[in-house]
Amino acid sequence: MPKIGVLALQGDFEAHRTALERAGAEAVEVRTAAGLDAVDGLVIPGGESTTMLKLIDAENLLEPLTAFGQSKPIFGTCAGAILLANEVLSPKQHSLALVDLTVERNAYGRQIDSRIVTLHPEPASGLPESLEAVFIRAPIIRRMGDGVKVLARYGDDPVLVEHGRHLIATFHPELTADASIHRRFLAKVTQG
Ligand code: GLN
Numbered sequence: 001m002p003k004i005g006v007l008a009l010q011g012d013f014e015a016h017r018t019a020l021e022r023a024g025a026e027a028v029e030v031r032t033a034a035g036l037d038a039v040d041g042l043v044i045p046g047g048e049s050t051t052m053l054k055l056i057d058a059e060n061l062l063e064p065l066t067a068f069g070q071s072k073p074i075f076g077t078c079a080g081a082i083l084l085a086n087e088v089l090s091p092k093q094h095s096l097a098l099v100d101l102t103v104e105r106n107a108y109g110r111q112i113d114s115r116i117v118t119l120h121p122e123p124a125s126g127l128p129e130s131l132e133a134v135f136i137r138a139p140i141i142r143r144m145g146d147g148v149k150v151l152a153r154y155g156d157d158p159v160l161v162e163h164g165r166h167l168i169a170t171f172h173p174e175l176t177a178d179a180s181i182h183r184r185f186l187a188k189v190t191q192g
Pocket residue numbers: 045046047048049050077078079080082105106136137138139
């Protein structure tokens with residue numbers, strides 16, 4: 001059984017723990033560099049990326065997290081996606097810069113603070129034909145580097161993408177009952 005850490009500094013890490021367990025993983029909360037050493041993959045949850053970044057900096061975790069992502073898979077959701085992207089807009093902020101993406105924060109505007117939509121993932125993704133997705137003050141992926149693979153779009157916007165070992169969702173897969181996206185992450189972890 002893969003052992004997956006959930007970065008538990010801020011945000012909805014608890015829901016990810018439950019979702020990972022439903023998907024068949026052992027899930028533990030991670031708050032330190034030593035905690036990172038003990039896991040095979042990491043989820044960075046949704047929340048508030050600016051706050052999370054401040055806590056990461058305060059705990060001296062920026063370098064250990066970046067090093068972790070250079071050899072092990074990370075699944076970033078919403079604020080976690082923002083932390084993985086190598087360019088963040090609106091406003092600009094630093095990040096772990098592990099995935100070649102430009103993301104614009106809060107890009108759907110105030111009117112659609114949060115909504116639930118049905119996605120139809122790419123047939124080749126191996127994911128169910130339709131999936132519910134919860135968006136909460138979500139970012140939009142504005143640019144993707146070579147090698148970034150789109151697994152699902154909402155309208156024209158890529159919302160679930162993969163880059164090498166990393167998985168990125170601009171929505172909250174931990175808030176719906178279907179565990180197939182978490183299972184896909186587990187497959188990435190076990191396949192190495
Ligand atoms: N708007 C948040 C940010 O910019 C992300 C929201 C979320 O994770 N649900 O960090």
